[in-house]
Amino acid sequence: MLVGCLGPKGTFTEEASRQYFVEEDVEWSLFPSILDTLEALVEKAVDRVVVPIENSIEGSVTMTLDGLTQYEELFVEAEIVMPIRQNLLALAGTQFDQIREVWSHPQALAQCRHYVRKLGATVKTYDSTAAAAADVAASGRTDVAAIGTLLAAQNNALAVLEASVQDVADNFTRFVVIRRTGKTVAKAEKTLLHVQFGQDQPGALVHVLNVFAALSLNLSHIESRPTRKKLGTYQFFIDVEAGWQEDSLQKAISIVETYGHQVRVLGTMNRHFVL
C-alpha cells in the first residue's frame, strides 16, 4: 500500500503513521504540506494519507477540515491519537541565551507559545516541524533553534537542548487516515459529519443538535468554519460517538436533511491510541 503524509522525514505525522501502519507492507511518500498530501490522494498518487486534524492545546487543523470539504471523494477511515512532546533542537554547542529565533510549524509554535516567549525569541513558520529542523541544520547558525521531534534531531544531527517543551504536559494530537470514498468500516465507533444549513433561520443549530440529543447520540466535538460566502455564516463539523452502521445515526441524518440542511458523512472510524 502507498501511504502519504507530511514530510520531510521526522514529522509527528510520520511518527503517527508508522505506528498505525506497523503491520502493513507500506511504501511511504512524504509531501511538503498537508494540502499537497491531500491532493496526492485525490490524484491517486497514494492509496491512503495521514493528516493531523486536532490538537488538545491549539484546536483544529483548519487546513485539514477545509481540504475534507474541498474534495468530495475523501473519506476518513480511522483516527489516531498520539501524545505530542515538542523538543527544542539546535546545532551542538548552541547556548540558550544565544537563541534569537525559533523555527517550526505554526501548530507546534502555538503549543509552545509561552515557552518561546520566555526564551525571548521571535518565530519563523514552516510547513512542518521537520522542515524547520532541516533548515536549522543547513543554516549552520547557533542563534536559531527548531521545535520538533526527537527523530528530526537524529535525522539532522541536531542536539536536543530541552525535551518536552510544550506549554501543557499532556498534549495530544488527533490524526485521521483518509482514503478515496466508501463507507466500509464494519463496526465503527464514531462518525464525522459536515453540516451546511439550507437557510439561515433562527435556532438552526439548536434544531440540528436536538435531533442528535433526542436519539441519544453523543457528540464529542463541534467545530464551525466560515462558509466563505458571507461574513457571519458558518458550516459545521460534528463528531458523533456512533458508527455509520448505527440506525439511530442514519435516522438523525435523514431528519436533519428533511429540515433542508445538507449533511455529508466525511468518515466513520475507530480510534487508535499510539505512543
Ligand SMILES: O=C(O)C(=O)C[C@]1(C(=O)O)C=C[C@@H](O)C=C1
Ligand atoms: O509538523 C509536523 O511535524 C506535523 O506532523 C504537523 C503537526 C500539526 O499540524 O498538528 C502534527 C502534530 C503536532 O500537533 C504538530 C504539528
